[in-house]
Amino acid sequence: MPPTLPPKNIVEADFKANPFPFLAQLRASEPVYRTVLPDKTPVWLLTRYDDVTDLLRDARFTKNRRAGLTPDQLRKLHWTPPMFRPLESNMLDQDPPDHTRLRALVHKAFTPGLVEGMRARVQSLADELLDHVAPQGKMDLIRDFALPLPMTIITEILGVPTSDRHKFHRWSQAVVSLTSPKPTLRVIPSVWLFLRYLRRFFETRRRSPQDDLVSALIKAEEAGEKLNEDELLAMVFILLIAGHETTVNLIGNGVLALLENPDQMEELRANPRIIKSAVEELLRYTAPVLMTTERHARENVTIHGLTIPQGEITLGVIGSANRDESVFDKPDELDLTREPNKHLGFGQGIHFCLGAPLARMEAQIAINTLLSRMVDLQLSVASDSLRWRPSLFLRGVEALPIKFRTQAS
Ligand code: HEM
DSSP states (O other), X not given: OOOOSXXXXXXXXXXXXSOHHHHHHXXXXXXXXXXXXXXXXXXXEEOSHHHHHHHHHOTTEESSTTSSOOHHHHHHSOOOOXXXXXXXXXXXXXXXXXXXXXXXXXXXXXXXXXXXXXXHHHHHHHHHHHHXXXXXXXXXXXXXXXXXXXXXXXXXXXXXXXXXXXXXXXXXXXXXTOSSSSOOGGGHHHHHHHHHHHHHHHHHHHHSOOSSHHHHHHHHHHTSSSOOHHHHHHHHHHHHHHHHHTHHHHHHHHHHHHHHOHHHHHHHHHOGGGHHHHHHHHHHHHOSBOSOOOEEESSOEEETTEEXXXXXXXXXXXXXXXXXXXXXXXXXXXXXXXXXXXXOTTOOGGGSOTTHHHHHHHHHHHHHHHHHHEEEEEESSOGGGOOBOOOSSBOOBSOOEEEEEETTO
């Protein structure tokens, strides 16, 4: 069947603002859809729930872009500046057995039990951040709350100086604003500074280890076999970025969705115990991670009669799978008590989000604390004037100006 829908720029801000009607069209008529990124890289989008879950468990697709390609394709593979090479060793870009080994090294630090032990710290941080803005009656929810919360926590877990968090965010912003897997010249200075910072920081931890994750990883690296130097660098790099660039969108998009659905906001305010199902629903409905990261076909793969050629990139559109009408009742409605809710917000299979317990806990505390302390929450600008961050995988606003009254005032 020839394609009927024209190529779509899936990374631009306008698409991110409301991708859902277009994605519904794809699910209905072109569930395997080929488009091109702004740099002309072809990508295939899978938009139905079952196809996305299959993709995430299908061994015919590889995460390691150097695996499974023909020698000719490897030769044509876009050139990566040597500086970026160590970063290819991050767990999300690896298949087993390397993926299994790398994930096992940090898995323990992010189990629900350990994360639960951080609850009091996350709560006190949420209160502290709101104390700062409460007297003003207004804030940029992203800058003042949704961003510093996960950023501070992930730096504390890793042991990197929290006071440098603005630098990390500046550098990581450049990385997540990439609109193609091919790095552009624009991003090189940020990555260079980021890696230089981390290498210098590792030296200080080598000299005097502390009780933090970076010190534990350095110990594993020095013991040999478990982790090499590139992998150490890639590990800390991905944890710092994934540990805050995603959760900021869950809290930001989540609060925006509540502002747009005041009956739901009031239901949660009246009954904070529904926060667990509420956060699951906000993950489903607001798509803080809109697409999976890329998978490469190791062979020609035919889905619904269309053949994805070997080596090409396929993305599972999480934000579409989560609105698939064959799985979710009234998928375009926000229902904070939705049950069951088998959304794919954290992915599936072996790459299922390592930080899911932490992200859930942070969002639950952030949203309930905001609602318990602030009333008459309102957007300070028209919602159609909000600017969405251009990005290949993520979906979130740059700023979310809101005003409020505090409970006591
Ligand atoms: C709301 C917040 C978050 C969302 C929606 C989210 C979503 C995801 C998704 C969809 C994947 C799978 C990607 C794929 O298969 O292509 C993933 C993987 C991952 N996430 Fe998260 N994430 C969040 C927070 C976090 C946090 C706080 C951390 C910090 C530890 C984290 C660390 C990771 C890592 C390391 C992986 C790769 C896992 C692997 O390859 O085995 N994420 N995340």
